[in-house]
C-alpha cells in the first residue's frame with residue numbers, strides 16, 4: 230500500500246559487474262564542491278539502490294523529478310569519494326539481512342489468579358497459532374486486555390515470569406533458541422531513552438554499542454544516517470529526546486527514535502508493542518509508515534495496535550484478531566472483511582474495517598443481555614476460526630517456497646564491542662547525562678551553598694567554650710546527615726528510571742554491567758567533588774572548625790568519601806528495588822537506621838549486642854568517627870565555664886582528647902574512620918553491582934509441546 234517508489238532490481242550476480250562499471254567511470258563523475266560526487270546515470274543509481282539504503286544520506290521524501298537517478302536517490306547524493314567504496318561494501322554487508330520467518334503453534338499462556346486457597350488458572354492466550362514471513366507487517370489487534378501484549382511478548386521471548394507458557398515457537402523452522410535475539414528486537418510501549426541526548430547522539434551511542442567493532446566510524450555514521458532517513462527523523466536529529474520536565478522531540482518522533490535504536494543492529498524480526506499509542510492520527514500514520522518500510526525492506530514486523538484509522542489498516546499485510554485470548558481471525562488483512570462476511574458479519578461499505586472488527590469482537594458489559602450476546606458472538610467466532618483453520622479453510626498468506634529459502638540464524642549471542650569500547654561510550658553518555666542536566670546541577674549546587682551559608686550564620690565562630698563542644702559535635706553529625714540524605718535521595722530518585730533503560734539495553738546485549746557501573750560512578754564524581762569543595766570552603770572557616778590547614782584538607786577528603794559512600798548506598802538500594810517507589814521508600818529508611826547507629830544519638834555501650842553489628846556497616850559511623858577525630862584529636866585549650874570560687878571545675882573538658890573520650894571515640898584515629906568509609910564504599914558498590922546483575926528481567930520459558938498438533 231505504499232506505492233511511492235518501485236525499487237529496480239539488480240540481479241545479485243550483476244553486482245560485481247556494476248561495481249567495475251562504476252569504478253571505471255568514477256573519474257568522469259562530477260565532483261561537487263564539498264568533495265562529494267554526484268551520481269548521474271541510471272546504472273549508478275540502480276547500483277546505489279541495490280547496494281542498499283545504507284549507502285548515503287538520501288532524502289527519501291524528494292522523489293519528484295523525472296530522471297531515474299534523481300528519482301532513486303534524490304536530487305543530492307553525498308557520499309565522499311573516500312567513503313564510497315567502503316559504503317558500498319558496508320551496504321552490501323548490511324543488506325544481507327538474515328530473512329526470518331516465525332511460526333507458532335498452540336501457544337497458551339496461563340497465569341495464577343486469586344488468593345492462595347482459591348487460586349485458579351486464568352488463560353490469557355488460548356492455543357494461538359500463526360506464521361509471519363519476511364517482508365510482511367502483521368498487526369495484532371483486539372480490545373483492551375485481550376492479550377495482545379502477552380502474545381507478542383511470548384513470541385519475542387520477553388514474557389515476564391509468573392505464569393506458564395506452553396506451545397511451540399519456530400524460527401525459520403527450528404525451535405527458538407537464545408540466538409534468536411541476534412536477529413530480533415523488541416520495542417516496548419514505553420519510550421525508554423536518555424532524555425539529555427539528541428536524536429543523533431542517541432543513535433550514535435546505539436551504533437557504537439550494537440554494530441560490530443570492526444566497522445569504521447564512517448560506516449557507523451552511514452548506518453545512523455540511513456536509519457534516520459528510513460524513519461523520517463531528519464528534521465529533528467539535533468533535538469534532545471526530552472521528557473516531561475524538558476521539552477524535546479514530539480511523541481511520534483520519540484517513538485520513532487525508540488524504534489531507530491532497536492533498528493541499529495539491523496534486526497530481521499521486529500516486535501513492537503503499541504507503536505502508535507499516545508500519538509495523534511498524523512504521527513501514528515508516520516510511525517506505521519516507518520514500520521511498513523521496514524517490513525517491505527525484507528524484515529518481518531509484528532506490531533500490536535489498538536484502534537488504527539483506515540489508512541493505517543490498509544498498510545497491514547496480515548491481521549491477527551484476538552478477543553479474550555482467543556483467535557478471532559488470522560490471515561491477510563485484505564481478506565478479513567470477506568472472511569467475516571462469510572459468517573454473516575458484513576462490514577458496511579465506507580466503514581473502517583478496524584472499527585468494525587473491534588466492535589464485533591469486544592465484550593459489551595453495559596447490560597447482562599449485552600454481555601451474554603457479545604460473549605456468545607465471540608464464542609461463535611472463536612469456534613468458527615478453529616474450524617476454518619483445522620479444515621484448512623482459514624485464509625492464509627501464500628508462503629509456499631518462502632520457508633524453503635530461509636537459512637539458519639547465527640548461533641551466538643554475544644557483545645559486539647570490547648569492554649573498553651563499551652566503557653568509553655558509556656562514560657561519554659553518563660557524562661552528558663550528568664553535565665547536561667543543568668536544572669538538577671544548579672539546584673544541587675544552590676542547595677549545598679544555601680546549607681553552607683545557613684550553617685555559617687548559625688554556628689559562626691563557635692569558639693572554645695564548653696557550650697561550643699556540644700555545638701561542634703552536633704554540627705559535625707548534622708553535616709554527616711545532610712551529606713547522607715542529599716546523596717542517597719538524589720540517587721534513589723534518578724537511578725530507577727535509568728535502570729529500566731539499562732535493562733532494555735542489556736536485554737539487547739549492548740554492554741556488560743561492569744563498564745556501565747564504573748562509568749556511572751566516574752561521570753558523577755566531578756559534581757560530587759564540586760559540591761564538597763563549595764560546601765566545605767564556605768562553611769569550614771566561617772564556623773571556626775580546627776584552624777589547621779591539614780585538618781581542613783582532611784575534612785574535604787572525609788566529606789567527599791562520605792558522599793561517595795552515600796551514593797553507593799543509594800545505588801545498592803535502588804538496584805535491588807523493583808520499582809521507583811520502592812527505592813524512594815527504602816533508601817531514606819535504611820539511611821535513618823544508619824544514622825541511628827552513627828555513634829551520635831546512642832552511645833555504643835548502650836546498643837544491645839545483637840544489634841551492634843549494624844554500626845559496623847553504617848557509613849555514618851565511620852564518617853562521624855573521622856570528622857570528630859579530625860576536629861578534636863590533639864586540640865587543646867578549651868575554656869571551662871566560670872564556677873563560684875572554691876568549687877571544682879568538675880566536668881570541664883579542656884582538651885580535644887577529653888572530648889573524644891566523652892563521645893566514646895577516644896580509642897579511634899582519623900585514619901580508622903577513613904579506612905571504614907573506603908570499606909563501606911567498596912561494600913555498597915559491590916552490593917549495588919551484584920543487585921544490578923541479579924535484577925535483570927527474567928522471562929517466562931516456553932514449555933514446548935511434545936507433539937505438534
Ligand SMILES: Nc1ncnc2c1ncn2[C@@H]1O[C@H](COP(=O)(O)OP(=O)(O)OP(=O)(O)O)[C@@H](O)[C@H]1O
Pocket residue numbers: 340341342353371372373374375376377378379380391392535
Ligand atoms: N502476570 C499476570 N497476572 C495476572 N493477569 C495478567 C498477567 N499478565 C497479563 N494479565 C492479564 O491478561 C490480560 C491481557 O493482558 P495484555 O497486557 O496482554 O493485554 P493487551 O491486549 O495488550 O491490553 P492493552 O491493549 O490494554 O495493552 C489483562 O487482563 C491482564 O490483566
